[in-house]
Amino acid sequence: MLLLAGLALVAGLAVAALGVGDGGGRGPIAVPNPDVAAPVESLVGAVRHVYQADAPELLLPDTLVPAQAVQLLWFQGRPVSRLRGGGSVTLDGAGGVVRFDTRLTAHRVQLRLEGRAPISVAAAGDGGFWLVDGEGNVLRTGPGGELVHTLPAPFDYAAVVADPQGGAWLARSTELFSYRLATHSDPLLVYLDPGGERSQTMGSVLLPEHVLLVELANAGHVTAGTSAVYFAPFVRDEVIAFSRSGDTLWVAHRGLPQAVDEPRFELTDDGPTIDYAPVNLGIALGPDGRLYVLSIPGFTTMESRLDVYDTEAGRLQRTAWLPTPLPTLGLDAEGRLYLLEPFRLLTGIAPHEREAFAPFDLETLGGERTTLADFQGKVVLVNFWASWCAPCRVEMPALDSLWRSIQDSDFAFITMNEDIDVGDAGEFLDEYGFEFPVLLGRGKLRQRYHYLGLPFTVLLDRQGRVVQRWIGFAGEDQIASIRAVIRAELDRGGGMSHGGHEE
DSSP: OBOOOOOOOOTTOOGGGTTOOOTTTTOOSEEEOTTOOOOEEEEETTEEEEEOSSOSEEEOOBOSOOSSOOEEEEETTEEOEEOTTSOEEEEOSSSOEEEEOTTOOEEEOOOBOTTOOEEEEEEOTTSOEEEEETTSOEEEEOTTSBEEEEEOOSSSSEEEEEOTTSOEEEEEOSSBOOOBOOOTTSEEEEEEOTTSOEEEEEEEOOOOSSTTBHHHHTOEEEEEOSSEEEEEESSSSOEEEEETTSOEEEEEEOOOTTOOSSOEEEEETTEEEEEOOOOEEEEEEOTTSOEEEEEOOSSOSSOEEEEEEOTTTOOEEEEEEESOSSOOEEEOTTOOEEEOOHHHHHHTSOGGGSOBOOOOEEEBTTSOEEEGGGGTTSEEEEEEEOTTOHHHHHHHHHHHHHHHHOOOTTEEEEEEEOOSSHHHHHHHHHHHTOOSOEEEOTTOSHHHHOOSSSSEEEEEOTTSBEEEEEESOOTHHHHHHHHHHHHHHHHHTTSOOOOOOOO
């Protein structure tokens, strides 16, 4: 089951008051927060709890191109795994794996996963990767991208995070969950050694009153350092630090209003629903040695907050307010935060590194046949859809308008329909009066293109290679992103580029 998944500025404060540089004329990294209250600390048993709603400093995101080496922390809200020797790796949101160097130049990672679609990825110590696929299996690849191990996961749906010792930590996924029973002895986190053996567990699950929600109640995000492991529950307002031996070091709280102690079933006129709201969206260790926690600040889907913690004491040091819940964020060694444009990063991938789109030879709704070769030399937007897909019905008019608005003979828009009954596809088009080309997959496209769900949209370059993918439909922001990437690819022309994040 899928889960629900304004910058604060202070004027007139001198940079010298913080003792930090201006980054070559870029302005301060952070400014003092004049309304902050001191943290309240208490012991619960032997564990120190820190209660602190506001940080003493306001972190000011930089939207310019980074001036020095940067570690990517989140990519469109998805976690990013740090690579040994610098750089990072993440998912592109539609089944692809992307590697970024410290200058944010993107490279496609070619993995031979035998058709499996990854939903989580982390770097392994030998240059390979840990992944979790859509069926919940843990995968281990070698440095060359070959599949080495397929391992059963300790949870129905897991998220994988790299460990500095070369192994991986597994937590319950915040994107998918199942209804099941558990006991107090079930672990919160599981560690796999570099060989894939389950060698350590950490923490114990919280058993909610509504026991079938134990997976949701204990879903969350994990990151690991050399001396501690940090966990941020998805639905509770907590950040927890564990020693490497499993002792709880501290627990931090911010008093976020939407947090619940545990999720519960509620009966409404529409039937049973689950009472919860997202709290923590991610956690990461920055190159400056601080702990970064991405959260929803309240009952909103329009913004997020980034909290910066002292790893030793669990005290809140800085907070940034971000205008999106799915940011792309980079950080340099000085602690300067960069709010980045994800489509510019992905379109910077060198064309020769792009993945080839699987060729097709399909019948159209009009009875003709169309192949990928027919579009050689054109930039092509491909949309996968079905008449029974509710988000497709919302997205398709927007894509149709986008297609009609781009007056360029080098651009083409085609759709691939997954209805088994061709008549259903025809009725859908007649209902809306669409005239774009429709290719008939007859229910067999997923086994060839391995998409995670519908709608699924792919932009191809003039040589039939994948420029970018989008899964699902996120409204006008996504249409704006698609338009920008199309325009950038049309402007690229037929020449080759080495990519990069440029002005």
